[in-house]
Amino acid sequence: MLLPDYWLTRPLAEPSEPARRAFDELLQDALRAGDCPTIEFTLPHQRWQFLCHVVEHHDLVAHGSADPGIDRFEPRRPSDLTEFGSQRAVYAASDGIWAMFFAIVDRDRVGSITNACVRLLDGADHEVGGPFYVFSVSDWALPQQPWHTGTVYLLPRRSFVAQPSVAFGDNRVRFEQVAGLEPVTPLAKLTVTPADFPFLDRIRGHDDDRLQELADALQSGQPWPFDC
Numbered sequence: 754m755l756l757p758d759y760w761l762t763r764p765l766a767e768p769s770e771p772a773r774r775a776f777d778e779l780l781q782d783a784l785r786a787g788d789c790p791t792i793e794f795t796l797p798h799q800r801w802q803f804l805c806h807v808v809e810h811h812d813l814v815a816h817g818s819a820d821p822g823i824d825r826f827e828p829r830r831p832s833d834l835t836e837f838g839s840q841r842a843v844y845a846a847s848d849g850i851w852a853m854f855f856a857i858v859d860r861d862r863v864g865s866i867t868n869a870c871v872r873l874l875d876g877a878d879h880e881v882g883g884p885f886y887v888f889s890v891s892d893w894a895l896p897q898q899p900w901h902t903g904t905v906y907l908l909p910r911r912s913f914v915a916q917p918s919v920a921f922g923d924n925r926v927r928f929e930q931v932a933g934l935e936p937v938t939p940l941a942k943l944t945v946t947p948a949d950f951p952f953l954d955r956i957r958g959h960d961d962d963r964l965q966e967l968a969d970a971l972q973s974g975q976p977w978p979f980d981c
Contacts, residue, residue: 756873760885763850764951768802776806780907783941789824789906792943800949804849804905812910813940814845814931817855821904821944826937837916842932845908846870847915850951851929854888856903857947863899864891864961874918874925884929892958900947906939 768776775796783792794800808815816826830841838844846852851870858866872883890899913931920926947953 756871756885759957760887761952761955762886763805763884765799765802768798768806772796772798772802773806773810776803777810779803780807780811780941786941789939790941791821792941794943799951800943800945801850801853801951804852804943806849807907808847808849808852808910813907814847814910814913815849815852816843816845816906816908816939817852817857817903817945818906819856819860819901819903821942823904823906823939826906826908826939828934828936835916837932838930840932840934842934843908843913843937845913845931845933846929847910847931848884848929849905850884850886852905853903853945853950854952856905856945857900857950857953858890859899859901862897863894865959865964866890867959867964870929872927872929873921874927876923876925878918878925881924886952887957888952888955889957889959891961893961895956895958898947900950900953902944902946905943905945907941907943908933908937908939912937 779792779796783790794803804815807813826843828841828843830839833839848870854868867889868887870884870886873881875881912935913933916928916930918925918927
């Protein structure tokens with residue numbers, strides 16, 4: 754593995770063929786219902802497996818939120834260090850687990866979060882590893898277990914563009930983030946709990962001040978303020 758060892762890998766292999774068929778049927782039933790129904794998930798499988806399957810095999814992306822009642826997503830400009838991530842846009846993920854993190858973390862009980870989901874590509878942009886994940890919240894908040902029940906929305910992929918890949922040694926890294934410049938109406942949604950998140954016990958803690966110093970250095974082009 755070329756990434757630092759704190760990056761996490763997806764915990765299980767691909768779901769079985771019967772599971773994939775059940776996921777497809779559940780999704781199609783929800784899409785036929787219209788008006789962004791809450792998917793009634795009663796299958797004997799993990800919700801993260803369902804979400805990962807539908808965004809990887811259907812024309813969908815996922816957006817996690819604490820708000821279960823969003824009827825329409827409007828573009829907004831987030832605070833982000835990258836050109837792609839600081840656009841006025843609707844943001845979503847092409848990975849179901851990453852979207853779940855935004856659904857279950859209680860933003861009112863943490864000072865900051867840092868997170869990513871990436872895949873490694875070779876020189877021909879063929880995938881050589883991933884997805885890999887990192888999830889972290891303010892270290893002072895971590896003992897409080899700042900999690901809650903949330904919602905993952907499924908959005909039509911056609912209105913989104915993917916974040917460009919970047920060089921990483923002899924390889925490239927593709928972030929599983931997408932952005933859409935127009936408002937978008939969700940197609941369906943799934944309720945998720947902290948227990949549904951497969952990396953709940955592996956969410957890291959970070960120092961808010963240190964993270965801000967690193968962010969300031971990156972934005973200003975100054976030398977890194979300390980070894981890391």
